[in-house]
Amino acid sequence: MLKAENIIHLGQVRVIRGVLLFLFFILIARYFQIQILKHDIYYKKAEGNRIRAISLPAPRGLILDRHDNILVDNYPTFVLSAIPVEFNDKEKKIGLISDIMGIPTEIMEKNYSNYYRNKFLPVRLAKNLSFLQLSLLEENKTSLGGTYYGKLPKRFYTDYLNGIHFLGYVGEINQKKIKQFKNSQSYNLGDIIGWSGVEKYYEDLLIGEKGIDFFEVNAIGEIVEHLSDKTVQPVPGNNLKLSIYSKLQKSMEQLMIAYRGSILISNANTGEILSYVSSPDLSTKQLSGGTTQKDWENIIADSDTPLLDRNTSGLYPPGSIFKLVTLFPLLEENKIYSSWETNCSGAYSFGDRIFNCWKEGGHGTVNMENAVAQSCNIYFYQAVQSLTLEKWSETCRNFGFGYKTKIDLPEEKTGLIPDRQYLNNKYGKWGWSKGAMLNLALGQGEILVTPIQLLQFANIVATNGKTNKLHFRLGNTSELLFSENYSDKTWRLIQKFIRSTISHSKGTGKLADPHLRGLYVSGKTGTAQNPHGEPHAWFFGFGKYKEEILSVVVLIENGGHGGEVSAPIARQAFEIYFSEKTQTQFSHAIN
Amino acid sequence: MRLIKKFQETNLILIGISLLLFIIGLIGLSSIAVHQGYLHKTSPFIKQSIFFIPGIILFILIFYLPKSFYHKSAYLIYGFSILSISIPYIGKTIAGTYRWLDFGFIGIQPSEYAKWVVVIVLARYLSDNNLNIKKMVTLIVPILLALIPATIVLKQPDLGSAIIILSPLIPMIYWSGVRPYFIFLLIAPLISILTAFHPLSFTVWGILMLVIFYLSQPNLLSGVISYFSFLFLGLLSPWLWSLLNTYQQKRIITMLNPELDPLGSAYQVIQSQTAIGAGGFWGKGWGQGTQTHLKFLPVQESDFIISVLGEELGFGFLMILFTLFAFLIYGIVQLAYESNDRFSSLVLIGIGTILFSHFFVNSAMAVGLTPVKGLPLPFISAGGSFLLSCFMMLGLIVNMGRNTFD
Numbered sequence: 001m002l003k004a005e006n007i008i009h010l011g012q013v014r015v016i017r018g019v020l021l022f023l024f025f026i027l028i029a030r031y032f033q034i035q036i037l038k039h040d041i042y043y044k045k046a047e048g049n050r051i052r053a054i055s056l057p058a059p060r061g062l063i064l065d066r067h068d069n070i071l072v073d074n075y076p077t078f079v080l081s082a083i084p085v086e087f088n089d090k091e092k093k094i095g096l097i098s099d100i101m102g103i104p105t106e107i108m109e110k111n112y113s114n115y116y117r118n119k120f121l122p123v124r125l126a127k128n129l130s131f132l133q134l135s136l137l138e139e140n141k142t143s144l145g146g147t148y149y150g151k152l153p154k155r156f157y158t159d160y161l162n163g164i165h166f167l168g169y170v171g172e173i174n175q176k177k178i179k180q181f182k183n184s185q186s187y188n189l190g191d192i193i194g195w196s197g198v199e200k201y202y203e204d205l206l207i208g209e210k211g212i213d214f215f216e217v218n219a220i221g222e223i224v225e226h227l228s229d230k231t232v233q234p235v236p237g238n239n240l241k242l243s244i245y246s247k248l249q250k251s252m253e254q255l256m257i258a259y260r261g262s263i264l265i266s267n268a269n270t271g272e273i274l275s276y277v278s279s280p281d282l283s284t285k286q287l288s289g290g291t292t293q294k295d296w297e298n299i300i301a302d303s304d305t306p307l308l309d310r311n312t313s314g315l316y317p318p319g320s321i322f323k324l325v326t327l328f329p330l331l332e333e334n335k336i337y338s339s340w341e342t343n344c345s346g347a348y349s350f351g352d353r354i355f356n357c358w359k360e361g362g363h364g365t366v367n368m369e370n371a372v373a374q375s376c377n378i379y380f381y382q383a384v385q386s387l388t389l390e391k392w393s394e395t396c397r398n399f400g401f402g403y404k405t406k407i408d409l410p411e412e413k414t415g416l417i418p419d420r421q422y423l424n425n426k427y428g429k430w431g432w433s434k435g436a437m438l439n440l441a442l443g444q445g446e447i448l449v450t451p452i453q454l455l456q457f458a459n460i461v462a463t464n465g466k467t468n469k470l471h472f473r474l475g476n477t478s479e480l481l482f483s484e485n486y487s488d489k490t491w492r493l494i495q496k497f498i499r500s501t502i503s504h505s506k507g508t509g510k511l512a513d514p515h516l517r518g519l520y521v522s523g524k525t526g527t528a529q530n531p532h533g534e535p536h537a538w539f540f541g542f543g544k545y546k547e548e549i550l551s552v553v554v555l556i557e558n559g560g561h562g563g564e565v566s567a568p569i570a571r572q573a574f575e576i577y578f579s580e581k582t583q584t585q586f587s588h589a590i591n
Numbered sequence: 592m593r594l595i596k597k598f599q600e601t602n603l604i605l606i607g608i609s610l611l612l613f614i615i616g617l618i619g620l621s622s623i624a625v626h627q628g629y630l631h632k633t634s635p636f637i638k639q640s641i642f643f644i645p646g647i648i649l650f651i652l653i654f655y656l657p658k659s660f661y662h663k664s665a666y667l668i669y670g671f672s673i674l675s676i677s678i679p680y681i682g683k684t685i686a687g688t689y690r691w692l693d694f695g696f697i698g699i700q701p702s703e704y705a706k707w708v709v710v711i712v713l714a715r716y717l718s719d720n721n722l723n724i725k726k727m728v729t730l731i732v733p734i735l736l737a738l739i740p741a742t743i744v745l746k747q748p749d750l751g752s753a754i755i756i757l758s759p760l761i762p763m764i765y766w767s768g769v770r771p772y773f774i775f776l777l778i779a780p781l782i783s784i785l786t787a788f789h790p791l792s793f794t795v796w797g798i799l800m801l802v803i804f805y806l807s808q809p810n811l812l813s814g815v816i817s818y819f820s821f822l823f824l825g826l827l828s829p830w831l832w833s834l835l836n837t838y839q840q841k842r843i844i845t846m847l848n849p850e851l852d853p854l855g856s857a858y859q860v861i862q863s864q865t866a867i868g869a870g871g872f873w874g875k876g877w878g879q880g881t882q883t884h885l886k887f888l889p890v891q892e893s894d895f896i897i898s899v900l901g902e903e904l905g906f907g908f909l910m911i912l913f914t915l916f917a918f919l920i921y922g923i924v925q926l927a928y929e930s931n932d933r934f935s936s937l938v939l940i941g942i943g944t945i946l947f948s949h950f951f952v953n954s955a956m957a958v959g960l961t962p963v964k965g966l967p968l969p970f971i972s973a974g975g976s977f978l979l980s981c982f983m984m985l986g987l988i989v990n991m992g993r994n995t996f997d
Contacts, residue, residue, distance in 0.1 A: 005931075005933065007768070012768075016940075017921070020920060023951055027955060027960075034867055034958055035867060035901065038868055039868055042864065042865050042869045045869065046865050046882050046902075
């Protein structure tokens with residue numbers, strides 16, 4: 001086969017030769033055009049002029065609230081840069097710039113080595129230049145060859161809200177961060193990227209596309225001509241519209257000034273976050289430049305941890321709110337009947353331990369409805385014994401505890417739902433008893449949840465399990481799926497009990513009801529013992545007005561009783577939201 | 592000795608031209624090195640000079656092996672080659688790509704060798720299936736043989752090498768005697784899609800297709816169906832394109848042209864053209880190019896070395912360079928024409944196409960005729976794997992160019 005005869009027609013060779021000849025001719029013609037015909041033009045360009053390509057940063061997209069009020073905007077600042085190739089006598093020029101503009105040389109030297117990429121790309125020396133500095137620079141242009149100034153869009157925040165914990169902040173990209181991006185080529189050192197909050201989560205949406213400007217500069221680096229026909233304009237990033245209701249958010253921020261803790265408010269049907277407060281917090285303005293080193297040290301050293309987003313990263317025992325979770329499998333599997341009654345004497349002995357009710361002297365005879373409404377511990381100590389730890393932790397997980405809620409924020413903690421394996425690992429197989437379970441079922445002990453998980457739970461309960469995932473971005477709605485739903489009977493009883501918690505004269509949550517016509521509030525309080533002092537005060541619930549359901553979670557760290565501290569705060573949230581609904585319709589403008 | 596005997600049957604002119612090209616490359620690289628010191632250990636000039644030794648050894652090895660070896664083990668080498676271009680995917684990325692096989696002390700780019708391995712396997716297949724080649728269906732196998740490695744390389748991502756791997760396909764099929772009409776059927780859909788975005792080009796192409804169909808006189812029904820399906824394909828493609836999201840379009844465009852970054856390719860071409868144009872007829876003199884030495888020229892030691900030569904040594908010198916390439920390619924085609932056996936002839940045409948494609952794309956992009964693609968200039972650009980591959984291809988050329996079977 002190797003010797004298969006080779007029959008090539010002369011025609012074939014001629015075609016190949018013809019194609020080659022044609023392509024060679026094109027090449028030679030093009031080189032002739034550039035090197036001979038246009039030689040003068042290019043020679044001048046290379047000798048006297050250099051073409052400088054400078055990237056034009058694109059403004060990030062705006063961040064809006066649900067009524068199109070701008071929460072995060074951009075405004076232009078000026079930066080001074082140098083092109084290394086043309087920036088000879090570096091020390092001398094930096095000294096001169098320092099004299100003219102009053103910027104310390106060390107800062108510029110440090111910036112120069114930080115931002116240096118290669119010889120012919122601009123290196124940033126200083127930013128946030130004032131107009132006075134700019135004009136001084138312009139006057140001394142001739143002795144500052146190789147420098148130029150450009151615009152840089154900067155983030156500008158509304159005064160109206162703080163919102164640092166969900167808006168997040170932006171910062172300059174550094175060597176470490178740049179490697180984390182898949183499309184790292186499109187980022188340069190010093191570019192502004194989202195560092196936290198939705199600024200980070202929606203980075204791909206918010207970031208625009210850089211443009212490019214071509215300049216002809218002469219041998220000493222002065223701009224001779226702006227090649228404006230070659231300019232590629234930057235494309236601003238897409239706007240991000242959030243579900244935040246600014247007016248409500250503002251009121252909640254003010255309400256919380258006196259406390260450490262959080263308030264979360266959402267629309268239970270859609271999963272949209274309306275208000276997201278973690279207190280104490282900072283204004284976004286505080287983090288967007290103008291922050292001195294000393295301010296920073298104060299912020300970081302503050303024992304109230306204003307930088308911590310308590311909503312997604314704060315871990316707390318949920319207290320009595322978890323009696324509800326415990327109730328689901330009990331009702332669903334008919335472990336106890338809602339008509340079952342027991343006597344609460346204020347104490348209950350199990351094994352060698354005494355478990356107390358929060359109410360000294362006890363509640364007397366309680367049925368299930370009263371046990372929830374008045375948060376009787378003794379009732380639950382007894383009821384929970386028909387439940388296994390596995391079943392209980394499975395129920396918690398079914399409601400999303402122990403998992404991230406996948407809300408559209410970059411950081412979130414999972415919390416801790418102890419199960420058999422966890423306790424075995426921690427205490428050894430025989431080191432713990434069913435007594436641990438008694439605590440857990442009441443939301444005490446080693447269980448930890450985040451406020452955002454409780455808000456998700458509130459939405460699930462408020463909608464009988466038919467809600468959407470929690471989210472900030474309007475329109476980003478997707479159904480919240482869970483592995484097991486409950487029967488109508490279970491839901492009906494649960495709804496009855498939590499309504500009773502608010503409406504009953506002895507209900508622990510009665511202070512949460514603003515008594516507005518047509519508004520039905522349900523909920524549960526929690527008073528979570530913890531090793532850091534006073535118990536954490538919880539309220540979790542929702543108000544129904546016509547078709548609309550507003551869910552609210554309130555946590556006051558070391559606040560005391562949930563019913564006394566947190567419930568009244570929730571009442572104000574309901575009041576602000578719903579009284580406006582009924583009285584002044586559609587006046588949403590802020591400022 | 593056998594080696595000496597083999598050399599006596601050989602076209603020494605092509606070896607001479609190749610060595611001249613290599614020396615021209617060293618001239619360019621030494622100019623780049625002149626201001627950084629020749630003996631600087633990272634100097635591409637030193638690296639390139641050192642690679643000459645393994646280059647010659649590999650050249651002799653490839654040349655020494657009998658023709659029958661390549662014919663017999665064509666499929667084996669092909670399989671091995673597919674494996675070696677797939678292996679880098681297992682490892683970590685180097686500079687964001689999967690091109691390199693890392694041996695610690697040396698990195699190898701297996702795709703460089705895959706280029707001519709595909710030629711050998713295509714030659715084997717096309718010479719074996721001599722008689723059936725007039726049927727359209729037989730073309731499926733060679734297309735797949737080239738398409739598989741091209742796809743793997745494209746994913747690395749290395750569009751330049753993928754194009755080079757595909758480039759010998761059409762010339763080799765044509766060389767094996769397929770009706771030109773079949774080749775037209777192969778490339779027409781592609782041209783339809785490409786011209787569709789430019790109404791005038793598309794109209795011209797529509798008319799041109801009509802003429803071609805008329806002249807090649809296919810079966811009326813199949814001709815009409817092909818004509819209209821190509822036309823519709825073209826008409827549909829802007830619509831299909833518009834169905835994609837902006838980010839999807841962007842992803843496709845960046846895949847086709849990774850250097851799209853405006854600070855990248857637009858800047859590179861402007862600087863390269865300026866360098867070449869500034870050189871004029873005589874050039875600015877060796878070591879005198881401002882574009883080169885002020886580092887305005889990017890990747891000057893590999894992709895844009897022709898701009899260095901153009902700036903410093905001028906149009907006259909470039910024409911000598913082009914003439915050398917013309918002689919090299921013309922010589923290879925001549926050997927293929929005169930060859931006694933089909934396998935050797937096809938290998939020669941394939942290798943010729945690879946060398947010419949490299950040469951053409953490289954020198955065309957430097958003057959803005961084609962988009963910027965990282966394809967080096969054969970024997971001239973710095974780059975270890977590619978230089979070795981060039982010497983191996985030279986070994987194949989002179990080996991296959993002998994009119995003796997062994």
